[in-house]
Amino acid sequence: MPLKDASRLFKTASLPRWALLLGLSTLLVVGLELLGLPASLLIGPMVSAIVLVVSVGQGSLRVPRWPLLFGQALVGFMMARSITVDILQTMATDAPLFLSMIFAVIIMAGLLGWALTRWQVLPGTTAVWGSSPGAASAMVIMSEAYGADARLVAFMQYLRVVFVAIAASVVSRLWVAADGGEPPAIIMFPPIDxxxxxxxxxxxxxxxxxxxxxxxxxxxxxxxxxxxxxxxGFGLLKIELPMWLLAISYALIGWSIGLRFTRGIIRHAARALPRVAGSILLLMSLCGCMAYALHIFAGVDPLTAYLATSPGGADSVAIIAASSDVDVPFVMAMQTGRFLIILFTGPMLARFIARHSGLAENPA
Incomplete structure (x- = not known):
C-alpha cells in the first residue's frame, strides 16, 4: 500500500493506529532490551508515539485520562516503595545538601529561561515555564493561566524529558558496562502477594x-x-507492583508524552528548535557538573549523583533509577524535593522574570 494511502487509512480510523503504535512500541522495547538499555518500557512507547505523530499524524489518538492518571499514581507508589523511615532520617540529616542542589538546578534553569526570554526565542514568558526542570504537566497547565503559549511550553518540557530520559538511560548503561556488570533482568510475571x-x-x-x-x-x-x-513506614501497607502492571503504566506515560508532539507544535517550534535544544543540552551539562561536584565533595557514587541532579521528570528518572544499580531513595529524594519546590516557586519565578525582562503577563 502506498504511503499516502496508509496515512489516509490511519487518519480515518483510530484502531489501526493504536495497533501500529502498540506494535512499534513492542518492537522498540524488545530492541532496547536486547541492547540492555534501562527504562526500555518507558522510552520504547515514548519514541514510538513521536515517530507515529511525525510520520502519519496524531489523528484522534490520545491516552484516556483516567488510565493515564492511574499509571502516574502507580509510579508514585513505586517511588514510595523506595522510601523508608531510615532513609527519611538520612534525608533530614542531609537537608542542607539536598536543598542546595535543588535550588542550584532551579536557579540555573531560571537563568536559561530568562536568557531565552530576553532573546525573544519564544513569545512572552513561555521560555520560563518551558525551562522549569520538572513538574512538566503542572507547568503546562499553569503556564496557560499566566498568558504563556501552552503548546510551546509542552514542546520544551517534553522535549527535555525525551533528551534526559535517553541520556540517562545511555549513561546508566555505559556505567554498568564499565563496572563489568549487567543491568537487572526484567521479570515480567513474578510471584504475587x-x-x-x-x-x-x-x-x-x-x-x-x-x-x-x-x-x-x-x-x-x-x-x-x-x-x-x-x-x-507505619507497617500498614506492603506496596506490591508486579512488572507487568508497571509496564502498562510506563506505556501509558510514554504514549502520553510522545503523542503531545503534534505536527502543529513541531511546526510552531521549528525555528526555535536549535536554541531550545541547545538550552536543554546546556542545562543537562550544568547538571552533570553538579553531579560531579556531588560525587567529589559529598562522596555520592557518580551514577546516583547524575540521576539525582538530572533535570527530567520524576517519573522518567524513577523508572531509570529502579532499573539501575544506584541509591534509589537518594535519587528520588532529590527529584521529588525539586518537583515539590518547583510547584510552589514556578509561578513566582515566571512573574519575577517577566517583570525584569520588560514583559507583561496576561493572567487568564
Whole structure:
C-alpha cells in the first residue's frame, strides 16, 4: 500500500493506529532490551508515539485520562516503595545538601529561561515555564493561566524529558558496562502477594481520584508518594507492583508524552528548535557538573549523583533509577524535593522574570 494511502487509512480510523503504535512500541522495547538499555518500557512507547505523530499524524489518538492518571499514581507508589523511615532520617540529616542542589538546578534553569526570554526565542514568558526542570504537566497547565503559549511550553518540557530520559538511560548503561556488570533482568510475571496487590491498586485508584477531586498540582505523583511512604513506614501497607502492571503504566506515560508532539507544535517550534535544544543540552551539562561536584565533595557514587541532579521528570528518572544499580531513595529524594519546590516557586519565578525582562503577563 502506498504511503499516502496508509496515512489516509490511519487518519480515518483510530484502531489501526493504536495497533501500529502498540506494535512499534513492542518492537522498540524488545530492541532496547536486547541492547540492555534501562527504562526500555518507558522510552520504547515514548519514541514510538513521536515517530507515529511525525510520520502519519496524531489523528484522534490520545491516552484516556483516567488510565493515564492511574499509571502516574502507580509510579508514585513505586517511588514510595523506595522510601523508608531510615532513609527519611538520612534525608533530614542531609537537608542542607539536598536543598542546595535543588535550588542550584532551579536557579540555573531560571537563568536559561530568562536568557531565552530576553532573546525573544519564544513569545512572552513561555521560555520560563518551558525551562522549569520538572513538574512538566503542572507547568503546562499553569503556564496557560499566566498568558504563556501552552503548546510551546509542552514542546520544551517534553522535549527535555525525551533528551534526559535517553541520556540517562545511555549513561546508566555505559556505567554498568564499565563496572563489568549487567543491568537487572526484567521479570515480567513474578510471584504475587495478591492481597497486597489488591490493596495497592485500591489505594492507587483512590490517590488518583483524590488528586483530581481536590485539584492538587502534580497530585497523581504527590498523593501516592506521601500516602504510600506513610503507610509503608507505619507497617500498614506492603506496596506490591508486579512488572507487568508497571509496564502498562510506563506505556501509558510514554504514549502520553510522545503523542503531545503534534505536527502543529513541531511546526510552531521549528525555528526555535536549535536554541531550545541547545538550552536543554546546556542545562543537562550544568547538571552533570553538579553531579560531579556531588560525587567529589559529598562522596555520592557518580551514577546516583547524575540521576539525582538530572533535570527530567520524576517519573522518567524513577523508572531509570529502579532499573539501575544506584541509591534509589537518594535519587528520588532529590527529584521529588525539586518537583515539590518547583510547584510552589514556578509561578513566582515566571512573574519575577517577566517583570525584569520588560514583559507583561496576561493572567487568564
Amino acid at each position: 495478591w492481597p497486597a496487590l489488591a490493596a495497592t491498586i485500591t489505594l492507587t485508584c483512590l490517590s488518583a481520584f483524590a488528586a483530581v477531586r481536590f485539584r492538587i498540582p502534580g497530585g497523581t505523583i504527590i498523593v501516592p508518594l506521601v500516602a504510600g511512604s506513610l503507610l509503608q
